[in-house]
Amino acid sequence: MGMNILIAHGGGPTAVINCSLQGAVEAARSSGRVDKIYAARFGAEGILTGDLIDLTDVPAGTIARLGRTPASAIGSCRRKLTDADYPTVLETLKKFGIGAFFYNGGNDSMDTCHKVSELAKREGLDLRVMGIPKTMDNDLVLTDHCPGFGSAARFAAISASELALDASGLPIHVVVTEYMGRNAGWVTAASAMAARLTNCQVLTYLPELPVDEDKMLSDIESAWAKGQGLLVTVSEGLRGLDGKPLADTGIVDGFGHVIPGGTAQHVTDAIIQKLHIKSRAEKPGLLGRAAIPYASPVDREEAYAAGRYAVNAALRGESGYMVSIRAERTPVYSSSMELVPLAEVANAEKTFPLEWVQDGNRVADAFFDYALSLIGGELPQYAILR
Amino acid sequence: MGMNILIAHGGGPTAVINCSLQGAVEAARSSGRVDKIYAARFGAEGILTGDLIDLTDVPAGTIARLGRTPASAIGSCRRKLTDADYPTVLETLKKFGIGAFFYNGGNDSMDTCHKVSELAKREGLDLRVMGIPKTMDNDLVLTDHCPGFGSAARFAAISASELALDASGLPIHVVVTEYMGRNAGWVTAASAMAARLTNCQVLTYLPELPVDEDKMLSDIESAWAKGQGLLVTVSEGLRGLDGKPLADTGIVDGFGHVIPGGTAQHVTDAIIQKLHIKSRAEKPGLLGRAAIPYASPVDREEAYAAGRYAVNAALRGESGYMVSIRAERTPVYSSSMELVPLAEVANAEKTFPLEWVQDGNRVADAFFDYALSLIGGELPQYAILR
Numbered sequence: 001m002g003m004n005i006l007i008a009h010g011g012g013p014t015a016v017i018n019c020s021l022q023g024a025v026e027a028a029r030s031s032g033r034v035d036k037i038y039a040a041r042f043g044a045e046g047i048l049t050g051d052l053i054d055l056t057d058v059p060a061g062t063i064a065r066l067g068r069t070p071a072s073a074i075g076s077c078r079r080k081l082t083d084a085d086y087p088t089v090l091e092t093l094k095k096f097g098i099g100a101f102f103y104n105g106g107n108d109s110m111d112t113c114h115k116v117s118e119l120a121k122r123e124g125l126d127l128r129v130m131g132i133p134k135t136m137d138n139d140l141v142l143t144d145h146c147p148g149f150g151s152a153a154r155f156a157a158i159s160a161s162e163l164a165l166d167a168s169g170l171p172i173h174v175v176v177t178e179y180m181g182r183n184a185g186w187v188t189a190a191s192a193m194a195a196r197l198t199n200c201q202v203l204t205y206l207p208e209l210p211v212d213e214d215k216m217l218s219d220i221e222s223a224w225a226k227g228q229g230l231l232v233t234v235s236e237g238l239r240g241l242d243g244k245p246l247a248d249t250g251i252v253d254g255f256g257h258v259i260p261g262g263t264a265q266h267v268t269d270a271i272i273q274k275l276h277i278k279s280r281a282e283k284p285g286l287l288g289r290a291a292i293p294y295a296s297p298v299d300r301e302e303a304y305a306a307g308r309y310a311v312n313a314a315l316r317g318e319s320g321y322m323v324s325i326r327a328e329r330t331p332v333y334s335s336s337m338e339l340v341p342l343a344e345v346a347n348a349e350k351t352f353p354l355e356w357v358q359d360g361n362r363v364a365d366a367f368f369d370y371a372l373s374l375i376g377g378e379l380p381q382y383a384i385l386r
Numbered sequence: 387m388g389m390n391i392l393i394a395h396g397g398g399p400t401a402v403i404n405c406s407l408q409g410a411v412e413a414a415r416s417s418g419r420v421d422k423i424y425a426a427r428f429g430a431e432g433i434l435t436g437d438l439i440d441l442t443d444v445p446a447g448t449i450a451r452l453g454r455t456p457a458s459a460i461g462s463c464r465r466k467l468t469d470a471d472y473p474t475v476l477e478t479l480k481k482f483g484i485g486a487f488f489y490n491g492g493n494d495s496m497d498t499c500h501k502v503s504e505l506a507k508r509e510g511l512d513l514r515v516m517g518i519p520k521t522m523d524n525d526l527v528l529t530d531h532c533p534g535f536g537s538a539a540r541f542a543a544i545s546a547s548e549l550a551l552d553a554s555g556l557p558i559h560v561v562v563t564e565y566m567g568r569n570a571g572w573v574t575a576a577s578a579m580a581a582r583l584t585n586c587q588v589l590t591y592l593p594e595l596p597v598d599e600d601k602m603l604s605d606i607e608s609a610w611a612k613g614q615g616l617l618v619t620v621s622e623g624l625r626g627l628d629g630k631p632l633a634d635t636g637i638v639d640g641f642g643h644v645i646p647g648g649t650a651q652h653v654t655d656a657i658i659q660k661l662h663i664k665s666r667a668e669k670p671g672l673l674g675r676a677a678i679p680y681a682s683p684v685d686r687e688e689a690y691a692a693g694r695y696a697v698n699a700a701l702r703g704e705s706g707y708m709v710s711i712r713a714e715r716t717p718v719y720s721s722s723m724e725l726v727p728l729a730e731v732a733n734a735e736k737t738f739p740l741e742w743v744q745d746g747n748r749v750a751d752a753f754f755d756y757a758l759s760l761i762g763g764e765l766p767q768y769a770i771l772r
Contacts, residue, residue: 013555018769041772042557053771065769070548071555073771078558162456162676169399169457171428172464175672265648282671286561290548292766293679380678383404383451385439385459386427 002033003099005311007055008040008047009076010105010112014136014148015155015295016303018073020104022066023307024132025055031315038096042075043105044112048085050092067300070290081112086119093120093127100128100314104307106135106146107347110322114342117320128314131322131342132306136289138186141348142340144327147306148289150299150374152180153190155288157375160194160202160233163282165382168200168229173278174220174271176232178264180288183207185352187288188235190371192363199384201230203361207237208352211360213246213270219361221275238263298376302335309337333373388419389485391697393441394426394433395462396491396498400522400534401541401681402689404459406490408452409693410518411441417701424482428461429491430498434471436478453686456676467498472505479506479513486514486700490693492521492532493733496708500728503706514700517708517728518692522675524572527734528726530713533692534675536685536760538566539576541674543761546577546619549668550586551768554615559664560606560657561617564650566674568623569593571738573674576757577619578749585770587616589747593623594738597746599632599656605747607661620649684762688721695723719759 007024009017021039028034037055040046046053053074055063066073081089093101103113110131117129133140136152156179167175179188185206195202201223205211224230238246247262264281271279284291306323313321321339328334356367393410395403407425414420423441426432432439439460441449452459467475479487489499496517503515519526522538542565553561565574571592581588587609591597609616624632633652650667657665670677692709699707707725714720742753 013552039771055771058771062769062771065767068766069551069768071551071553073555073769075772076556078556158679159673159677162678163672165455165457166399166672166676167457169459170462170464177671262651265651280671281669282673283667283669284671284673285666285668286549286552287545287668287670287673290552291545291679292548293544293677380454381451382455383448383459385425385441385444385448386461 002035004036004038004097005034005100005102006038006040006052006093006096006098007102007104009043009072009074010103010109011076011078012289013070013072013076014134014289015070015151015292016147016300017104017134018066018069019300019303020132020134020147020307021073022063023304024102024311025063027308027311031311033315038098039074043077044079044081045077046075047092048088050095052096067304068292070292080108086115089116090119090123090125093125099126100130102130102132102310102314104132104134106137106140107349110140110342111346114346117342128317128319130310130314130319131345132310133322133324136187137181137184139184139350140345141350142345143324144335145325145374147299147303149186150296150376151294152187152288153371154296154375155291155294156187156191157193157197158294158380159284160191160231161197161380164194164198164200164202164231167231169386171227171229173280174224174230174232175280175282176234176264176268176271177282177284178234178236180285181207181235182237183349183351185235188233189352189356189363189367190375191233193368193375194231197379198382201226201228203230203232204363205234205238205361206352206357207235207239208354209357209360210239210241210243212241215360217270217274220271224277232267234263234267236263296374296376298374305337313339329369329373388421390422390424390483391420391486391488392424392426392438392479392482392484393488393490395429395458395460396489396495397462397464398675399456399458399462400520400675401456401537401678402533402686403490403520404452404455405686405689406518406520406533406693407459408449409690410488410697411449413694413697417697419701424484425460429463430465430467431463432461433478434474436481438482453690454678456678466494472501475502476505476509476511479511485512486516488516488518488696488700490518490520492523492526493735496526496728497732500732503728514703514705516696516700516705517731518696519708519710522573523567523570525570525736526731527736528731529710530721531711531760533685533689535572536682536762537680538573538674539757540682540761541677541680542573542577543579543583544680544766545670546580546588546617547583547766550580550584550588550617553617554586555772557613557615559666560610561666561668562650562654562657563617563619563668563670564622565619566671567593567621569737571621574619574621575738575742575749575753576761579754579761580617583765584768587612587614589616589618590749591620591624591747592738592743593621593625594740595743595746596625596627596629598627601746603656603660606657610663618653620653622649624649682760682762684760691723699725715755715759
């Protein structure tokens, strides 16, 4: 007789979070040691209300389609569990006879995961707890990178290339585009790849490096003056010298974070009003984490592998760990999974190395040495005739 | 001895405008009857200044890559030629010994094309003139549809599906997304496809149908109340009952024109302020015409075929026509090219049939009967577990 397992998603989805779900479900099925496979409907919300989806008998063809399904197929939420919630969590785990719990998420989720693990130990519950990493922001520590990042980076690199070509083929305005990332510039940095893929002019601004808006505008003016069109890519969390986001919505989310946004529009307005140059702002927004046609093949495989690895590790008795990716880049890229203690991951944040930013708006080769294999797959080769 | 030809792009590009260029160049090469293949650098600007790109000896491999290159690979412009410009145009045509001129564009370009054709006739110039249709807006008359539309529609249909899944998997806000189309709702209508592909709630608003903003908000409130998340798709040109665009940025550009746009942000602001519901606005913007990973295979093939057809028709002596697409939808989709007189195409506009809009915010089956084969290729099949 086997055990029952529960999988939950936490926070914002990525283009490949369902690949991890697919990997976990398929590993559980092929192990022959799992009775019931449950998923929490809408993450922590479903755990607290006991609203679980029974995936045990979902057809294999549907599970296989998870690999090409964006967003969270089982639902997620932004609710951060408080100490008062944990007894209810344990109640649900007991009620459904859960022997292994998998939380697929970022920093906040790994913190939750760690607390559930500790609490279960204290209560003497026979529960194995495993974190599966997920964040397009790439800001988890103790892992070379996070599943979800490669696809978001591929989206940023290729979409910025497409916008740069548009901006230079019809150079009637400065195009400013905003990419997701409140505190971490990893994804926006990937948009700087557009300069390499297209030979167009691209200026990139990351949230880790506060900008002097006057200097930013004067750099934009100089680049525009070359007459070959210009793409400016900015992170949604871009800050001014006072440390405050250039553009805030003023809205606070469930984790207490202020939702930034409108940064591209803010920069565009300044270009029009102060430089008297035509400009337009784009904000692909959530598409940056949901656009399946841009998903990185490497990222999809690793996300799937992370889900499988978590289930297999739990089945052999491991608990209290997050799956981590170890990567080798020479002679060719390869990666493998390992386990790192949840306690060391929870709430730590990996920011973008500032030494990888040049002149305030260009990204150094070192970043691409790191990221190119994660962006993965064939990169587009454009016909450049102009 | 053969003739020299000149190809120019007019107005905004599409995801497949370079497919037409590829088709035209390859047809010219394989005919054995063309000496020099010129392209105007930046469209009308290049014609007026005599700045042409010589494509005659560009390697075949580069020409082949045009099929996957977004934006205009030879450059385009928004300059509309005036009567005073036409003598200069003829001068350039004579100087480079052009025997056939191809203008790849939308309404304005077909008007220009027609005028060049008439003028050449009056001047006794041995010039063949051919229009190649191009517009993501799909608003040219006398053709079943326009090259460029299928890809923009595929982008709208699939990106809206991805956003709808994101909005329903983490239902913490109403997601409002803006698609291109100032006067024509064809592309935004395709975003309504998301409701079919995902089973999520999608409300769609087109520029042809002025909206009562109070009614719009009350419809959004009711849909949101169902608790399954909500995607609202709006055309950038959406108008209120007074006939004015809902959102003008209010910003005047360097040319004294008010900059339109921000419709999604306008609706989002109203949702937050009047309904007190969290909302976020997305604006993929130019990506809607540049995103190669979403390009429709049918659209790519037809755009290529239109370029070939134009060159071959000119070489056999035709002049004064636009290439038009005739389509059959039963028993299966097929299309063929034919010629329609430029005079009948110039400056006419095909708007979205209002009878295809239901309840002000849903799109009727009749539109999908028309558009589905143009969106083309396999449509995504998502795993729906919630």
